[in-house]
Amino acid sequence: MNLRPRQDIGTFPQNPSTYGHSHLGIPLEVWRPRDRCKLLIHAGIHGEEPETTFALSRALRLLPEPSQHCAVVLAANPDGLIRGTRGNARGVDLNRNFPTRDWQPDPVKHRSTLDDPRDVVLSPGSGPGSEVETRALIDLIAELQPETVIALHAPLACIDDPTQGPLARWLAGQTGLPLVPDIGYPTPGSFGTWGAEQNITVVTYEFPLTTTDALVSEHVPVLAELITGGGSWS
Ligand SMILES: [Zn+2]
Numbered sequence: 001m002n003l004r005p006r007q008d009i010g011t012f013p014q015n016p017s018t019y020g021h022s023h024l025g026i027p028l029e030v031w032r033p034r035d036r037c038k039l040l041i042h043a044g045i046h047g048e049e050p051e052t053t054f055a056l057s058r059a060l061r062l063l064p065e066p067s068q069h070c071a072v073v074l075a076a077n078p079d080g081l082i083r084g085t086r087g088n089a090r091g092v093d094l095n096r097n098f099p100t101r102d103w104q105p106d107p108v109k110h111r112s113t114l115d116d117p118r119d120v121v122l123s124p125g126s127g128p129g130s131e132v133e134t135r136a137l138i139d140l141i142a143e144l145q146p147e148t149v150i151a152l153h154a155p156l157a158c159i160d161d162p163t164q165g166p167l168a169r170w171l172a173g174q175t176g177l178p179l180v181p182d183i184g185y186p187t188p189g190s191f192g193t194w195g196a197e198q199n200i201t202v203v204t205y206e207f208p209l210t211t212t213d214a215l216v217s218e219h220v221p222v223l224a225e226l227i228t229g230g231g232s233w234s
Contacts, residue, residue: 001228002064009061020136023089024079028136031060031072037144039233041226042073042137043152045094045191047080047087051207052152055215059223070227071144077133086110088133092125096187098138098194099128114155114209124189137191141200148201148233150226151191155209156183162196168203170231174222177208 004013016029043052053074060072075081079089087093093108107121125131129138141149148167158180161168172179183204187193195202207219225231 001224001230003062003224004064009058012061013064014066019073019140020132022077022079022133023131024082026078026082028076028078028133028140029074030140031066031074032144033067033069033071034065035068037071037146038069039148039150039226040071040073040141040144040146041150041152041223042076044074044078044081045076045151046153047077047083047085049086049152049154049207050081050084051154051212051215053081054212055207055220056152056223058216059220059227062220062224063227067227068229069233070229071146072227073137073140076137079133086120087122088131090131091123092131093122094131094134095191096122096124096189097129097131097134098189098191100189100193100197102193103128103189118185128189138194141198146200148203149191149195150203150205152205152207154207156206157208158183158204158206160192160204160206161201162192163201165201165203167201167231167233171203171205171222171226174225174231175205175219177206 016031018027019030020028043056096108108124109118111118159168159172159177192202
């Protein structure tokens with residue numbers, strides 16, 4: 001893989017474009033591919049998982065030129081990222097807000113750490129697709145028409161793909177993370193369910209609970225290879 005000189009990786013080799021704005025007015029940014037989009041990777045849809053944004057950013061900054069076929073969204077929920085909250089600025093878990101057949105209005109419960117009970121409550125939104133960040137991501141995908149989307153999360157340490165497809169199998173092999181068909185609990189209105197209903201392959205890449213340094217050494221190279229066409233998706 002062709003990499004930029006180390007002294008250059010503090011900044012991006014290309015500028016993003018804007019695909020909308022968050023509730024607080026922050027630009028929603030996408031790094032577009034040079035040619036037709038086949039893969040989209042997004043990070044930071046849960047604002048308390050900032051390591052996903054950092055690792056994907058670092059991978060993008062290693063590469064000397066825009067990807068041929070991969071689009072990158074570093075911060076699907078920028079308001080949550082700047083506030084350090086799982087949900088967006090309106091208290092909505094965006095990963096329960098997608099307009100799926102199983103969307104439901106009950107409060108969403110999550111754990112604040114892996115050892116805690118699942119008892120912290122967020123809203124799934126006032127209706128399916130009620131949030132501006134959700135609708136912007138849907139519109140971006142409608143425009144880019146990727147065949148596959150990789151959604152970065154943490155820290156459940158697995159590769160989740162209900163279809164157990166070749167890209168997920170490649171990711172599991174590269175990372176040593178287990179390949180699972182689901183995350184182990186119901187996720188109505190999730191991005192993954194929405195993608196499946198649109199016939200888009202969605203692979204959820206859950207980083208392990210680990211250090212930033214370990215992400216740089218173990219997961220950033222995998223992400224860089226994905227952006228440049230690795231995993232045999234291009
Ligand atoms: Zn998450």
